[in-house]
Amino acid sequence: MKLTRFAQLGAVAAVAALALAGCSSGSTAGSSAAPSSSSSAASDEVAATIDTSGTGTLTAGGSSAQGNAQNAWISAYKAQVAGVTVNYDQSQGSGGGVTNFLSGAYDFAGSDSPLKADQTEQSQALCEGGINIPVYLDGVSIIYNVEGVTDLKLSGATIAKIFNLQITDWSDPAITADNGTALPAGAITTVVRSDGSGTTQNFTNYLAAAQTTDWPYPAANAWPVTGNVSAQKGGSGVVNTVTSGANTIGYADHSAIGDLSSVAIIQDGTPIEFSPDAVAATFTAAAVDASNGVTGDLSKKFDYSKLTAETYPIPLASYAVVCSTFKDADQAALTKSYLSFVTSTDGQAIAAKNAGSAPLPTEILEAAQESIAAIK
Known part of the structure; x- marks a missing residue:
């Protein structure tokens, strides 16, 4: 050997x-x-x-x-x-x-x-x-494709309302308040995973724990909201649909988003863009043991109560599951x-x-x- x-x-x-x-x-x-x-x-x-x-x-x-x-x-x-x-x-x-x-x-x-x-x-x-x-x-990146928009900031509450189909137009006052300016009017197309997904699990972990007022569903690996959504298989399906559509928003692991723009998520008043530094800070601050x-x-x-203005709010820790x-x-x-x-x-x-x-x-x-x- x-x-x-x-x-x-x-x-x-x-x-x-x-x-x-x-x-x-x-x-x-x-x-x-x-x-x-x-x-x-x-x-x-x-x-x-x-x-x-x-x-x-x-x-x-x-x-x-x-x-x-x-x-x-x-x-x-x-x-x-x-x-x-x-x-x-x-x-x-x-x-x-x-x-x-x-x-x-x-x-x-x-x-x-x-x-x-x-x-x-x-x-x-x-x-x-x-x-x-x-x-x-x-x-988990919140990805979007809105003509003329390359810098989008959204609070966790606004994200929850969009994906819960409570905000349905890009000109909504909540989006305007997050960005300090009005976006062009247009119906929002929400793109989600159709298959059992760990990305969905991590996204809904955040929504269920940190946005309880605006997200009534438990965390799950299957998308819980029915209605006017575009459900796609795999992260690539979500990314491709957001890319080819208009006025679209979805979620995917950051490594898969290609040239799409991603939302700066407002945490404690500060817009946090994804970066390896920010997600590493999240792990250090908020990851706690959960042995089986x-x-x-x-x-x-993740204990989302420990998020700060230096941490990326929607981390994704992925595992090798092995005997x-x-x-x-x-x-x-x-x-x-x-x-x-x-x-x-x-x-x-x-x-x-x-x-x-x-x-x-x-x-x-x-x-x-x-x-x-x-x-x-």
Whole structure:
């Protein structure tokens, strides 16, 4: 077995990943790498030890939010472990990824929310309990396409009313008040996800917790509002519909929005645009432990009462959902090797470059490495 610390190979891996910059559909990261200050979230070296002589195939899928990062991770990993093929299907969305994981079809799933209690219970029979390991930190962007508008500010209350179909025209007084000027009149087309989505889960987590006056629905991975909405499958479906439409608004993981404009969300009187720095600040300030009780689980939830004028209000922490015990030792070894790379400092830097995400804090990466090492 040929073992090497991935950090020693970081330059080669980075070259492989950088070649992907801008190549993934909808990616904006090739032209907007994470600001240097955001890299301090994982500034200390967390190196992965991988078996470069491994062979086999990993089958995974789920979160479309992770899609650009997964493409870059897979390319960089393949450059060093030529005998391993990693297949990641992002068309499933988080809901489909978890379903396939629980059926035994996936070695791991990408999910923008941890396993629910009933899913954790179901995983006990599959593999003595599934664990959720943070691998990706980004934000949900509110995207729009309104002719002549390139700078849009909206409060959380206004966003809730728009997506709850209580505000239906761009000339509404609430939108005017948020921006200090009136926008041209035009009926709003609200674009949402039609499939089970972790992006929907994270968006409604924020609405249900932080906008209780204007959002009467519980958080969920299925869009709860019926009526005059345009429902589309996958983050790409939402982005494409907002792009091709007029007077449209929707939501998507920031890495997937391409050239679309995104809303500066007003928090404590300050318009906050998405940035890796701002979402890293959110994680530091508001992420709290939410373990599912399985040894090695690293689930988090956000306490939105801790948001400040320096934090991006709608964070998205995404996970690798993986068995704590595998039935096949070879698949366990391959999965551990790949996820160890993903949660290394090099892996996080590659995601930041190619998906515009924020590196996870060093203490989270260290805990992830420990949890991955303990997988049997």
